[in-house]
Amino acid sequence: MSDAQKKQLHDYLVESREALCWKTEGLSEYDVRRPLTPTGTNLLGLVKHLSIVEASYFGATFGRPFPRHLPWWDDDAPEEADMWATADEGRDEILGTYREATAHADGTIRSLALDAPGHVSWWSRPDVTLHGVLVHVVAETSRHVGHADIVRELVDGQVGMRAGNSNLAPHDGQGWVDHRARIEAAARAASR
Secondary structure: OOHHHHHHHHHHHHHHHHHHHHHOOOOOHHHHHOOOOOOOOOHHHHHHHHHHHHHHHOOHHHOOOOOOOOHHHOOOOOOOHHHOOOOOOOHHHHHHHHHHHHHHHHHHHHHOOOOOEEEOOOOOOOEEEHHHHHHHHHHHHHHHHHHHHHHHHHHHOOOOOEOOEOOOOOOOHHHHHHHHHHHHHHHHHHOO
8 A cells, every 4th residue: 555545544534633622622621521422422531532542553553652651441440431531630631642642643653654563452353554553543533523523513513623614504593493393304204
């Protein structure tokens, strides 16, 4: 595979990372932390989780361990500790850790060829390549940015990849109310 293909995958990852960080901007400490789904999905938790994803998959997998210990994944950590922020964990601290993890990951991505071998001990097929891990992390990050998009929309209605860049139809408040009512009516009609 070519350097152009590696750059394309890396660019998708960088774009998703930027969207995730934007989802946390301009919100109160409560709103950036509060659980908005039955399973507790919240914005800072998604950032914490993806910090571990980046640090582990692009770190130890390729013999380049992340230089800092992330206790959120320790056996004695609170349940799902990588998916929520305690009151003592600062937003800047969590975002800073994410930026450190992504910078470390970028170093791995830039320095290795796509066919560079790695090892993910918890996978059923643990012998991997940078290409396979890069595809996996792009997919996982994109999935969690989708979660973040929904959570942010529930908090304040903001959607899209960055401020002022919604990929949705341009509706005002009433336009969205009307649109949602059409969808609800179709769902009710289909269920009869």
